[in-house]
Amino acid sequence: MPTPVKSVLPVVLLGCGGVGRYLLRHIVSCRPLHANQGVAIRVVGVADSSSLLVADDVHSSGLDDALLTHLCAAKAAGSPLSSLLGQVSGNYQLFRNPEARSKVIDAATKLGRTTGLVLVDCSATYDTASLMKDAVDHGCCIVLANKKPLTGPYEDFQKLVSNFRQIRFESTVGAGLPVIASVTRIIASGDPVSRIVGSLSGTLGYVMSELEDGKRFSEVVKTAKSLGFTEPDPRDDLGGMDVARKALILARLLGQQISMDNINVESLYPSELGPDAVSTEDFLESGLVQLDRSMEERVKTASSRGNVLRYVCEIGSKGCQVGLKELPKDSALGRLRGSDNVVEIYSRCYESSPLVIQGAGAGNDTTAAGVLADIMDLQDLFQRTA
Ligand SMILES: NC(=O)C1=CN([C@@H]2O[C@H](COP(=O)(O)OP(=O)(O)OC[C@H]3O[C@@H](n4cnc5c(N)ncnc54)[C@H](OP(=O)(O)O)[C@@H]3O)[C@@H](O)[C@H]2O)C=CC1
Numbered sequence: 001m002p003t004p005v006k007s008v009l010p011v012v013l014l015g016c017g018g019v020g021r022y023l024l025r026h027i028v029s030c031r032p033l034h035a036n037q038g039v040a041i042r043v044v045g046v047a048d049s050s051s052l053l054v055a056d057d058v059h060s061s062g063l064d065d066a067l068l069t070h071l072c073a074a075k076a077a078g079s080p081l082s083s084l085l086g087q088v089s090g091n092y093q094l095f096r097n098p099e100a101r102s103k104v105i106d107a108a109t110k111l112g113r114t115t116g117l118v119l120v121d122c123s124a125t126y127d128t129a130s131l132m133k134d135a136v137d138h139g140c141c142i143v144l145a146n147k148k149p150l151t152g153p154y155e156d157f158q159k160l161v162s163n164f165r166q167i168r169f170e171s172t173v174g175a176g177l178p179v180i181a182s183v184t185r186i187i188a189s190g191d192p193v194s195r196i197v198g199s200l201s202g203t204l205g206y207v208m209s210e211l212e213d214g215k216r217f218s219e220v221v222k223t224a225k226s227l228g229f230t231e232p233d234p235r236d237d238l239g240g241m242d243v244a245r246k247a248l249i250l251a252r253l254l255g256q257q258i259s260m261d262n263i264n265v266e267s268l269y270p271s272e273l274g275p276d277a278v279s280t281e282d283f284l285e286s287g288l289v290q291l292d293r294s295m296e297e298r299v300k301t302a303s304s305r306g307n308v309l310r311y312v313c314e315i316g317s318k319g320c321q322v323g324l325k326e327l328p329k330d331s332a333l334g335r336l337r338g339s340d341n342v343v344e345i346y347s348r349c350y351e352s353s354p355l356v357i358q359g360a361g362a363g364n365d366t367t368a369a370g371v372l373a374d375i376m377d378l379q380d381l382f383q384r385t386a
């Protein structure tokens, strides 16, 4: 006998790039698994940077799986969502910006306090912050892979986490690794976390370990991009900002009321190659090679001392810093290979022997799996009443 549906989770997805598309594919392919658990995820809307595709009647139906599959194929081919209009049939409407934003609010207003709604942010922009805050006001649950809304003004962070039962942001730190959940559990048990140390960039982990194998910096950064490890602009990774955002999220979770300005960040590229001076394309094409020599020398110098380079994040009572460190090859961080992350959490209970979490720390598949697990984790808030 089929398992009765206990929870229906309506979802609006912001962003259908690498992570967002994987999420939609996971949702579709996990239907039988979720049905066995009595859960149905109903995707009622999907937005990209210019439009929103939304189900005709968000109360009673979602976008069907055939449409979601088409949508993923179109976005993967580089077409905007609006290209589906007139090409693919289905019970949906398309709204372009700025109307698209108000339609997301409409869905949040309609569903937030009735059936409930999960607004999922898989974009890579600060622009979604106000939408996410509005969604919180409308009683919606929110799930983020996007770190930016949580790393703007402290008041935004406070607002977004104000109903902590209704937010999940596991994938913002460590992709699919249970870092936020572990820190949250330790804090909830009254065990004060004193320090978090780790290698939290899949991109920089991959780049550093490939450099040790004698590969060129410019080549491995491009490969990291093609493997889906980097941010849309890899300078977010190479400049340390992506790791700094993760550090800020963790520090704020520990109760530190700090902002990005309070984090010491070491950049691996000079300001002449920064986003204000050079486009992403030019940076990839001709900027990166300018860094090959100096990176090769840094790696060789470290190696001559029996060490390796790792981009390390440290959060403690005396502040936060992220930067390149020379570490013994056989240390926990030194042994890291590829895009793996490792996080050591120190607290009273984990003082001499920290809680260590390690595993794949980047990639669209892993990250999307983390986002899906976050959505599923909200199922108890979506009990079907009828
Ligand atoms: N890849 C990884 O390993 C990990 C990624 N993340 C995070 O996941 C997020 C997504 O990454 P990724 O998929 O690689 O990024 P992409 O650049 O591939 O995709 C971003 C998507 O967001 C859309 N978008 C831009 N602005 C808006 C907006 N205002 N409203 C709605 N959608 C918008 C873009 O639209 P359009 O298609 O029109 O450009 C695009 O579809 C990032 O924040 C990243 O930091 C987190 C952990 C790990």
Ligand SMILES: N[C@@H](CC=O)C(=O)O
Residues within 6 Å of the ligand: 172, 174, 175, 200, 201, 202, 203, 204, 229, 230, 231, 237, 242, 361, 362, 363
């Ligand atoms: N670009 C990030 C992806 C996850 O946040 C990384 O390399 O770790």
